[in-house]
Amino acid sequence: MNAENLIALLIAAPLLGAAVLLVGGRRLDAAGHWIGTILSTTSFVFGVILFADLLGRNADDRTLMQHLYTWVPVAGFQADVTFRLDQLSMTFVLLITGVGSLIHLYSVGYMEHDERRRRFFGYLNLFLAAMLLLVLADNYLLLYVGWEGVGLASYLLIGFWQHKPSAATAAKKAFLVNRVGDMGLSIAIMLMFTTFGTFAFGPVLSHVTDASEGRLTAIGLLLLLAACGKSAQVPLQSWLGDAMEGPTPVSALIHAATMVTAGVYLIVRSGAIFNAAPDAQLVVTVVGAVTLLFGAIVGCAKDDIKKALAGSTMSQIGYMVLAAGLGPIGYVFAIMHLVTHGFFKAGLFLGAGSVMHGMNDEVDMRKFGGLRKYMPVTFITFGLGYLAIIGFPGLSGFFSKDKIIEAAFAKGGTEGWILGTCALVGAAITAFYMTRVMLMTFFGEKRWQPDEHGHEPHPHESPKVMTIPMIVLAIGSVFAGGFFSIGDRFLHWLEPITGHSEGDSPISAGVVTGATMVCLVIGVGIAYLQYGRRPVPAVAPRGSLLTRAARRDLLQDDFNHVVLVRGGEHLTRSLVYVDHTLVDGVVNGTAAGFGGLSGRLRKLQNGYARSYAVSMFGGAALLVAATLLMRAV
Amino acid sequence: MNPVYYLYLAALLFTIGATGVLIRRNAIVVFMCIELMLNACNLAFVVFSRMHGNLDGQIIAFFTMVVAAAEVVVGLAIIVSLFRTRHSASVDDASLMKL
Numbered sequence: 001m002n003a004e005n006l007i008a009l010l011i012a013a014p015l016l017g018a019a020v021l022l023v024g025g026r027r028l029d030a031a032g033h034w035i036g037t038i039l040s041t042t043s044f045v046f047g048v049i050l051f052a053d054l055l056g057r058n059a060d061d062r063t064l065m066q067h068l069y070t071w072v073p074v075a076g077f078q079a080d081v082t083f084r085l086d087q088l089s090m091t092f093v094l095l096i097t098g099v100g101s102l103i104h105l106y107s108v109g110y111m112e113h114d115e116r117r118r119r120f121f122g123y124l125n126l127f128l129a130a131m132l133l134l135v136l137a138d139n140y141l142l143l144y145v146g147w148e149g150v151g152l153a154s155y156l157l158i159g160f161w162q163h164k165p166s167a168a169t170a171a172k173k174a175f176l177v178n179r180v181g182d183m184g185l186s187i188a189i190m191l192m193f194t195t196f197g198t199f200a201f202g203p204v205l206s207h208v209t210d211a212s213e214g215r216l217t218a219i220g221l222l223l224l225l226a227a228c229g230k231s232a233q234v235p236l237q238s239w240l241g242d243a244m245e246g247p248t249p250v251s252a253l254i255h256a257a258t259m260v261t262a263g264v265y266l267i268v269r270s271g272a273i274f275n276a277a278p279d280a281q282l283v284v285t286v287v288g289a290v291t292l293l294f295g296a297i298v299g300c301a302k303d304d305i306k307k308a309l310a311g312s313t314m315s316q317i318g319y320m321v322l323a324a325g326l327g328p329i330g331y332v333f334a335i336m337h338l339v340t341h342g343f344f345k346a347g348l349f350l351g352a353g354s355v356m357h358g359m360n361d362e363v364d365m366r367k368f369g370g371l372r373k374y375m376p377v378t379f380i381t382f383g384l385g386y387l388a389i390i391g392f393p394g395l396s397g398f399f400s401k402d403k404i405i406e407a408a409f410a411k412g413g414t415e416g417w418i419l420g421t422c423a424l425v426g427a428a429i430t431a432f433y434m435t436r437v438m439l440m441t442f443f444g445e446k447r448w449q450p451d452e453h454g455h456e457p458h459p460h461e462s463p464k465v466m467t468i469p470m471i472v473l474a475i476g477s478v479f480a481g482g483f484f485s486i487g488d489r490f491l492h493w494l495e496p497i498t499g500h501s502e503g504d505s506p507i508s509a510g511v512v513t514g515a516t517m518v519c520l521v522i523g524v525g526i527a528y529l530q531y532g533r534r535p536v537p538a539v540a541p542r543g544s545l546l547t548r549a550a551r552r553d554l555l556q557d558d559f560n561h562v563v564l565v566r567g568g569e570h571l572t573r574s575l576v577y578v579d580h581t582l583v584d585g586v587v588n589g590t591a592a593g594f595g596g597l598s599g600r601l602r603k604l605q606n607g608y609a610r611s612y613a614v615s616m617f618g619g620a621a622l623l624v625a626a627t628l629l630m631r632a633v
Numbered sequence: 634m635n636p637v638y639y640l641y642l643a644a645l646l647f648t649i650g651a652t653g654v655l656i657r658r659n660a661i662v663v664f665m666c667i668e669l670m671l672n673a674c675n676l677a678f679v680v681f682s683r684m685h686g687n688l689d690g691q692i693i694a695f696f697t698m699v700v701a702a703a704e705v706v707v708g709l710a711i712i713v714s715l716f717r718t719r720h721s722a723s724v725d726d727a728s729l730m731k732l
Contacts, residue, residue: 606728607729607730609727610654610655610656610658613655617651
């Protein structure tokens with residue numbers, strides 16, 4: 001069997017799982033979670049087989065194509081269901097199915113007491129299928145199908161506990177904000193079609209030079225808009241924090257490790273377009289830099305452990321977008337950070353889920369404290385994830401983030417300095433907020449209290465089915481970065497697809513690493529002084545203006561409310577007013593006019609024969625007069 | 634004698650008939666006025682026949698008389714039945730189709 005034919009099976013396995021679990025009904029309740037887990041693992045096994053096959057080939061020959069069928073066979077509008085497996089999609093496939101399978105396994109334990117567990121696994125499998133379709137598609141139209149599919153799965157899973165109004169609202173919010181980005185993607189695809197006459201990756205990306213730069217900039221900016229929506233970048237970032245209403249495995253898989261990175265994938269995949277449109281690239285880097293600071297600041301102020309991690313996710317994806325905006329200098333490192341982030345952030349979220357599992361679903365870190373004694377495995381795995389994300393030397397985050405900061409400086413010129421400084425400051429803030437999370441959760445005195453029913457939480461370690469995925473992810477968080485970087489393995493792997501250039505950094509790599517270390521120490525130090533040396537108050541202090549703003553997500557919702565919601569309301573109200581007065585006025589006025597006119601005309605029909613006779617004589621007289629007049633003229 | 638004078642007479646008779654139709658209420662009188670208008674027309678046809686020297690006008694006059702005779706039959710029948718139902722021969726009283 002040819003390796004190409006396996007590609008469709010990657011998607012088919014989880015899709016089958018979703019169909020079976022969602023259509024199968026209650027009789028599958030007992031075994032549904034294992035069906036889901038096995039099918040997602042099957043997909044992972046296919047992924048590994050294909051990976052081995054790719055490794056056995058030459059670096060230039062690692063693109064496998066599988067043409068399944070022609071989707072829209074219309075002359076001049078050819079849309080195929082064709083899959084492309086190259087180094088870039090292979091990386092994603094392994095990340096998605098690998099982390100996805102681990103999280104399926106974890107969910108078996110986490111969702112044990114949920115009576116809708118089968119449905120949950122159905123949705124998770126649906127997500128995997130859609131995400132795999134997204135990264136394997138060979139044209140933008142098929143990618144769009146996957147793009148919408150993951151949006152749907154995300155919506156279903158955020159609102160999984162739909163009985164909670166907050167979860168239902170969060171799901172709707174995520175869906176609506178994502179629509180804005182999706183609109184960007186659909187318009188970008190239309191523009192591509194009018195420019196290139198096709199939307200398959202190969203023809204579009206190799207004929208970029210045929211199009212004018214303005215056209216490419218427009219396409220690039222629209223793709224960026226799409227990426228902003230899916231990857232929670234400023235200005236479409238507001239949904240990610242609320243998305244934490246979903247079950248924690250969802251936050252780990254969809255809203256940390258995979259789906260939110262789809263925007264980065266889109267930018268890197270469309271690299272040829274961005275390379276030819278420097279203005280769009282500049283905007284991408286600005287969005288990335290702004291978001292990495294924005295998310296980091298929000299992460300510092302949140303007391304909800306999941307929301308703090310959500311801020312962190314936003315910030316880390318900001319790093320990736322920044323790197324992707326740097327062009328060939330940064331593509332490889334964007335993807336490398338994406339993969340290492342997938343490991344450590346999924347691990348951190350699973351750790352947070354484990355803590356919540358042991359603490360009666362409490363999320364307020366001010367009610368944790370001293371948990372390291374009660375949950376040693378969670379503590380160690382979370383701790384390793386923590387060291388990885390702050391960039392502790394030797395761990396994953398150190399390698400990938402350091403490369404991004406270097407690449408930012410290597411952009412050169414003033415831009416390089418600004419972007420590099422932002423990235424450095426972001427590293428310091430990352431160290432601060434992650435240390436804060438760590439100290440508030442696992443160190444210090446225990447601060448939990450009995451709830452209103454008098455139940456005191458009894459923190460306990462989670463079952464093995466949950467800790468094993470955490471351990472695996474922790475191992476990934478520790479070693480992935482080093483494994484990728486030593487001998488530039490990852491660089492050589494991805495280079496044929498993304499290209500690579502070194503850029504010209506004004507400062508040497510060693511200095512950048514040194515500066516990153518200084519930032520790391522500063523961030524950890526400040527957090528230790530604030531949360532390690534002093535006891536953490538159980539009730540949040542009022543805090544500075546910035547803290548209060550950051551607690552409200554830097555006023556993003558207030559901004560949206562004032563500008564978009566209020567504006568939208570005014571717009572609709574005025575439209576309703578116009579409808580009522582102008583449109584209805586014209587329609588009703590016409591009707592009233594005809595009504596009145598016929599009321600008048602009705603009076604002529606009075607039934608008196610003599611008045612009809614008068615009309616007749618009058619008419620006849622007019623006719624005769626007209627005839628005579630015509631004669632005279 | 635100048636035939637135009639007969640035309641003046643026809644016009645005069647027609648005007649009297651028309652005026653009668655418009656201002657009189659009694660159905661019988663209105664009816665007679667219509668007859669007067671028809672006969673004014675007949676007179677005019679005959680005069681034209683004489684003036685143009687052919688017989689077309691006189692033939693038309695015969696047709697008119699036939700129509701008038703038929704009309705008398707129908708019209709008088711309507712008037713009689715109107716009078717039976719409404720006990721009045723006024724055209725203004727018959728302003729509604731129903732009773």
